[in-house]
Amino acid sequence: MAFRTFEDAAFSRRSLLRGGAWLGAGAALSAMPMGRMAFAHAGHWPAVVGLVDKYTTTNKLANMVAVMGWGQKDPDVIAQGTLELGKVPVADIDSLYRIYSMTKPITGMAAMMLIGDGKLGLDQPLAEILPAFANMQVQKEYDGSIGEENLEPAESLITIRHLLTHTAGLGYGIIQKGAIKDEYEDRGLIPGQVSRMPIPGLGRGKPVSSLEAFADGLAEMPLVYQPGTMWSYSVSLDLLGRVIEVVSGMPFDEFLTERIFKPAGMDSTWFTVPDSEKSRLTTNYGVLNGMSLPIDPGASSIYLDNPAFPFGGAGLVCSPRDYDRFQRMLLNYGKIDGKRVMSELVVRVGTSNLLPSTIDTTGTFADGAGFGAGGRVGLGDQAGTFGWGGAAGTVALVNMKLGLRASVFTQYMPSDAYPIHSEFPAAVLSDLAAMQGA
Template identity: 60%
Template sequence: MDLGEEQPDISRRALLRGGIAAGAGLALLPRTSLAAAPTAAVAEANWPNVTALVDGYVDSGKLPEMIAALGWGQQPPMAIARGTLANNSETPVTIDSLYRIYSMTKPITGMATMILVDEGKLRLDQPLADILPRFAKMMVQATPDGSIEDVLPAKSPITIRELITHTSGLGYSIVQKGPIKQAYEDSGLVPGQVSKMKIPGLDDSTPVSSLADFTDTLAQMPLVYQPGTQWSYSVGLDLMGRVIEVVTGQPFDAFLKERIFAPTGMTSTFFKVPKADEPRLTTNYGVIGGVLVPIDPADNSIYLEKPPFPFGGAGLVSSPRDYDRFLMMLLGMGQIGGRRVMNEAAVKMGMSNLLPATANTKGTWIEGAGFGAGGRVGLGVDAGTYGWGGAAGTVAFVNTRVGNRASLFTQYMPDNSYPVSKQFPKAVIADLETMTGRKAAA
């Protein structure tokens, strides 16, 4: 399959870059007193702008499917679904269809970290080297993305806070350029996967085979920035997976299942799609010159095989219903269905601005916002919002000031082919304004 050199870049740079606008622009609105969530039959009438967005992409043929899941407080979700699992499928997508959520994995890993901080097994400002000694004496590039030989000693240790807020100075093969990017790829520091196929523009580096190997190899790389000084998208949440393993004595994926997925009722969230659930998996498409090309077909998906290791920053497949339950738990301040998953203090901390005071965000994806445990945090008129998105068209956020949760699922790459991640929050805002009768600041 030749995608052509003139076509948009289908690369790991697209991994985890999506959803930057997740939660952005949601205003400080008063909590509504809706007696009950609209039923499925009236969901479209209650959310006309969201419905129009979904209809527009599917009816035009730009995408084969799209589904929005919306809810209030602890009420059941409403689903606005259009299209089929793939262009060549007759199976309609539903709230239980499976999607590659990529960077929407990060808030889950972030909240797993908050559980351990709340239990006293970790401290936010604890040096990473306390748990992983190989990170005790890090070197830093003298020029970001410059020579990996021209380095200086780190002025301060990497902390847990910095890992979960992308301020540790660690790099990312989807973000960095030059020698450091090449070094990451050559060393297998590529914590994400897109396809089994060889696709021009998509590096075919083989990830290292375990979180332990990932950690040991990463510790040998120079940092891109001095710790705590710059917000820069990184492999920090992937490294947190190894921190969690060492602190708990459990495999990272087992910890997530035991402490988050099982008690939250997330029965359709996996690093590898089980055989019995394969019929629910969507196909992921590359948008090539305006044409949809299947780059990860559902029947031959890379997610049907066990990944090299559980990618805490980009590895999960989930359903709209499952991820909505995660959001519902957050809105419940750690409770869902009368069951406590996290302590309230842990949830509040994770959804608060945890950025180090010394970190620069100017010119970054989160300029003007804060960042919590793996997700963007709204400030000012956006206060109360927390969320993030994924590289294949997924977006999810909560607004604790309104008591609303919202998520959008579809599958296409690169994420900048369509402005879905910006359009969806705006559509939610417009519908919230109508429901509450109050103006929301964009």
């Protein structure tokens, strides 16, 4: 079957890496009172089990792994299916998944650690770290011309807060249209990868070869909004990778390994899957008219090669066990298994609403919510929820009030081919309501 048909199926940039739309239902978890809530085991998650069965027993998806945990207790694991459709190896908590935009909260919390260290300021101008961003230009007409006639000077400087919360005015090749999208691709400002295969409708060009080159290229591009005025999904978490390596004096990927992955016991999280571990890597599928076609087989995945640079917005491969450990650490305000990974204050601030007071999220992926260090945050009665989703069907959230951590892993694109980003948190909510009434 020719891959050109994906384009007709709306296999679009906008739907590939967007993530996050799921939390509109998931934020309701924050409103659940503890009451008589029972600590559950896998048998107490019938709605989640039903969701997993719904997609795997019908072969809509090759596999699905849901990980549900309370506080610091071992998680309940609901796993079904195989790493690849029609093959023998079963998927489990140690299988490897492309988590795409679920990389963003990890990068966000890494930046928060440097703020906690006193090496970076939440409202510090980006230009103090990367001087090339001192005199940015902004499009007058959103996604219009990038010629001088459509540009005006930025009215304020980009800050670290703006980068953490997608309010810097930076663009995104998977979001923008027209001249600015084309220019991002022509300049190699491409912070992500999907497949070795050329897929029409997914032309992404060749990315630049380093985070430094990525940052320098962005500084030459116009912003799509004035800094601090709009929430707009962007490359800001990828740019934070460059900020982190400049401020820390360590390559970005090494910083994540030394400061987060090793102390948190996350030994199956990488930008490049080691050859020795490729037998655990799932296959990623493109969904066309209900059919699943492999676009990145595990055995020959693009993630077995070193990426052009470490993509802080969408580049990690991770096991469900590892991401659960990251969420366990957040729920315990920076500690896991008696080891402190980050300070309590860093976690409290990073999982809180950091949006500038002038930002209205109506009509965006963050509609009705706040935004913290790379993840969406519940507000008001829904306060306490923090998390984000990934382009290939992954979802993760913590609820600080309930002491709940919940995540689901599968691999398909585009993310809106199936409504898992909304169905999973709704299933969790249903099961919690049943527990409370039990």
